[in-house]
Amino acid sequence: MPHDPHLADQMRDALEGRAGITEKAMFGGFCWMLHGNMLCGVEVGRYMFRVGKPREPEALTHEGTEGIAFNGRRMGGIIWVDAEAAEEAGLTFWIDFAAVFVGGLPPK
Numbered sequence: 548m549p550h551d552p553h554l555a556d557q558m559r560d561a562l563e564g565r566a567g568i569t570e571k572a573m574f575g576g577f578c579w580m581l582h583g584n585m586l587c588g589v590e591v592g593r594y595m596f597r598v599g600k601p602r603e604p605e606a607l608t609h610e611g612t613e614g615i616a617f618n619g620r621r622m623g624g625i626i627w628v629d630a631e632a633a634e635e636a637g638l639t640f641w642i643d644f645a646a647v648f649v650g651g652l653p654p655k
Contacts, residue, residue: 550576554589554630561638567654583655586645593627596641599648600624606644609636624648 555577562568567582578588578595588595595615598606600623606612611632615622633641 549591550589551591551630554592554594557634557638558587558589558594561642565642580655581646581649582652584649584652586649587642590627593629594633594638594641595625595627596645597625597649598645602644602648611635 558577558579559570562579565581568586569580569583571578571580573585573588576589579586585597587597596606603614603624603626606626607614609628609632611629613627615625615627628636628641
């Protein structure tokens, strides 16, 4: 997925100092992993967060969110958040939201 270097820098800043975070080139862009499990990523104009299927309906009630589909297939538990909406809510909010699910997965 193509990415926006500015959004990638903002995500790096928001994740700085968090334990267990690594950055990985994926899908032609960047994703960040929490203990080896995908947590979030960036694309042009939006952020991606892995919130988990159980919390996806709650996540989608927030402004600027939508579900993700790749090649016409819905990817349950992963959402897009428009950059402006994510920054307004605070990237920390979305990182923490996703970390509830991803932090409960076994480390890889």
